[in-house]
Amino acid sequence: MSQIHTLTMPKWGLSMTEGRVDTWLKEEGERIEKGDQVLDVETDKISSSVETPFSGVLRRRIAQQDETLSVGALLAIVVEGDASDDEVDAVIERFQAEFVPGGDADEDSGPAPQKIQLEGRTLRFFDRGEGASPLVLIHGFGGDLNNWLFNHDALAAGRRVIALDLPGHGESGKTLQRGDLDELSQTVLSLLDHLDIESAHLAGHSMGGAVALNAARLAPNRVRSLTLIASAGLGSQINGEYLQGFVDAANRNALKPQLVQLFSDPALVNRQMLEDMLKFKRLEGVNAALRLLTTQLFAGGQQHTDLRSVVAQQPSLVIWGANDAIIPAAHAEGLSAQVEVLAGQGHMVQMEAAEQVNRLILGFLQGQ
Structure with a gap:
């Protein structure tokens, strides 16, 4: 059974609302393990690496280099096991349709x-x-x-x-x-x-x-x-x-x-x-x-x-x-x-x- 994971823009601290993709550290099709650094993101405070919380194959890199995205935005798709391209496309389409930039800012700010x-x-x-x-x-x-x-x-x-x-x-x-x-x-x-x-x-x-x-x-x-x-x-x-x-x-x-x-x-x-x-x-x-x-x-x-x-x-x-x-x-x-x-x-x-x-x-x- 396959698992399709969504890697999203993390929230580092209360003031972070968006991040800019600096450099991808992993290629599509590459196997990644939990804790691996997948890409570098720059905020208005500091640059840092985004680590994956799950293992699998990096099937899609959604975010583009130099693209600025809101906290919670989709960065990549990681698949553990077998999943068809159609299944991956469906997950991406559903995520993008439901995602509201900044929509949970008040909830997250605490x-x-x-x-x-x-x-x-x-x-x-x-x-x-x-x-x-x-x-x-x-x-x-x-x-x-x-x-x-x-x-x-x-x-x-x-x-x-x-x-x-x-x-x-x-x-x-x-x-x-x-x-x-x-x-x-x-x-x-x-x-x-x-x-x-x-x-x-x-x-x-x-x-x-x-x-x-x-x-x-x-x-x-x-x-x-x-x-x-x-x-x-x-x-x-x-x-x-x-x-x-x-x-x-x-x-x-x-x-x-x-x-x-x-x-x-x-x-x-x-x-x-x-x-x-x-x-x-x-x-x-x-x-x-x-x-x-x-x-x-x-x-x-x-x-x-x-x-x-x-x-x-x-x-x-x-x-x-x-x-x-x-x-x-x-x-x-x-x-x-x-x-x-x-x-x-x-x-x-x-x-x-x-x-x-x-x-x-x-x-x-x-x-x-």
């Missing part, structure tokens, strides 16, 4: 990010999904909750998942009192208090990993597990030239060479990403906040807080890109944790290898 006053400053967070054992996502230096654009929805399929903008970042208040890990970690714990969450799983990327580790050090009974992605706090080395270059950059030409170091594929750093980052960096208070954090956490282009011993205190998953140019993957060696080093990936592994990272996190959390 809750919007919220803003609260916490400890005298604004804090923005995004709360999605339901469950008794929440997961909190903590971004890195210079990032915001959108760094989890390709992860939040997938991780929230079976549990409550909360992403926040740390102080000095995103749309949270920009004023920092000390700019140290204790201040950032206490913000995470205070958000848990505000939401009446007794304990949570924490996932942190880069500086956010150090924030998660330090929260576990400060309040071990409130942290059920740690997921550390290219985490700070596990060794002294860090790319100080990147940090200084990022803080100093005031235009696209200065910023782009810094951001390309975050990715294994430099083409992902598009004009929109640069414009969004420059817009953030020009907000009042951001420059002072970033410089204070750099001074407190990464003075002299080194990390000064060793939190390796915290890893062994609760179940921990450590994920790293083997080609990370910001914090070396060697920092994962010797940890009392499940360690996953992804070949060919860079610092923003949760964006570039989102499907793989999501699977790792979901598998890890199922055991907790």
Whole structure:
């Protein structure tokens, strides 16, 4: 018995409404397996690969290169088993007749990010999904909750998942009192208090990993597990030239060479990403906040807080890109944790290898 599958334009984050087909990675007639990257799609935020959720033969490539399509639009037909061309044509015809571009936008959008006053400053967070054992996502230096654009929805399929903008970042208040890990970690714990969450799983990327580790050090009974992605706090080395270059950059030409170091594929750093980052960096208070954090956490282009011993205190998953140019993957060696080093990936592994990272996190959390 044959199965005819429809591969459609995914929705990566709340703001995505359409994507442009950049490059097909598979040919018609080619056998593909679940998880294979089939084509590259560019959005107004970033480029990423569309992975197939099923196996079979790529029978039809519907979307054309450089074509811009709405979320949910038909990209390709994948067939497992035998199916005639007439059967494939019938599925395509029915799909195209019933598909309404943007028709389920309101339904998909779900809750919007919220803003609260916490400890005298604004804090923005995004709360999605339901469950008794929440997961909190903590971004890195210079990032915001959108760094989890390709992860939040997938991780929230079976549990409550909360992403926040740390102080000095995103749309949270920009004023920092000390700019140290204790201040950032206490913000995470205070958000848990505000939401009446007794304990949570924490996932942190880069500086956010150090924030998660330090929260576990400060309040071990409130942290059920740690997921550390290219985490700070596990060794002294860090790319100080990147940090200084990022803080100093005031235009696209200065910023782009810094951001390309975050990715294994430099083409992902598009004009929109640069414009969004420059817009953030020009907000009042951001420059002072970033410089204070750099001074407190990464003075002299080194990390000064060793939190390796915290890893062994609760179940921990450590994920790293083997080609990370910001914090070396060697920092994962010797940890009392499940360690996953992804070949060919860079610092923003949760964006570039989102499907793989999501699977790792979901598998890890199922055991907790």
